[in-house]
Amino acid sequence: MIIQFILILLILIFVFRLFLKFKNRETDKKDFFLWLLIWILAIAVIAYPQGTVLIANKVGIGRGSDLIVYVSIIAIFFLLFRLLLRIEKMEKQITKIVRKDALKGKGDE
């Protein structure tokens, strides 16, 4: 099917970019392998959609595509949560820096 071809092509572009980023050290090892694993799984699922039906039936879900949607939503929530935590941490760090800068110079008047 054409859709399979398009999706896999898109993912290969993502993977290529991922490799580039890793080579330029813009991403750390942990993130690199996490994303690589996600994209490899995505290719596998797109190339052999029949495979997901087997797993889906094992866990009590009728269609393979339903399983993919469920898993994707969980993955998205997980990533969102990680992102929120990271932003929160950055906010705290910015405040720390801004405070340090504000107090600097006024310390010994």
Added chain:
Amino acid sequence: MKTLVLIPAKNEEKKIGTVVSQVKSENFEVLVVDDGSTDSTAQTAEANGATVLIHAVNRGQGASLKTGIDWALEKDYDHVVFFDADGQMRADEIKNLLEPLMLDKYEVALGSRFLGRTENMPFSRLITLKLALLFTRLTTGLKLTDVHNGFQAWSREALGKISLNQDRQAYASEVLSEIAKKKLKFTEIPVTITYTPYSKKKGQKLWNAFHILWDLTIKR
């Protein structure tokens, strides 16, 4: 006894001059923490005799107070009074809040607009405050007549005990839960808060209550 009046301010060039000079005329030292203002707040405050610390970018009222507290503790002030920059509070009432601290009976004095005279409070503000009162009662067990009143006086020892991590408006709730957690001796003192068209425009919107609730629950 060294007392510092701490005023966090963001874009308050219209009011900060008057507010600083009113507090100065009561013979208090003033520290203004300019929270990333884009106007002449810092210059106006300094010209009127305040010490000014500048946040390079906006970090919120909670973060500004914390910066001021750190400075006050470093400078060995005995008491710190939190005061607003928008002219809602009255400088001549500062000494009322300091009195219970001077007598060494209490570590914290919280201003209460429901014990005092409050002028022109918008109805939506009243509802939000009553809900916040209930929230505080449920989460901290503190029985107060007013919450989220920025007019407070703290002893040095009490400030050293609390830890403030909320950068934005949720700090007001955090302060109260810290009072409860650290079992600080506190009292409420009547204060006059005047709601002017200016302060209403600059003040809290009802909508903000949801942001605060989010900060206090989800983000913790």
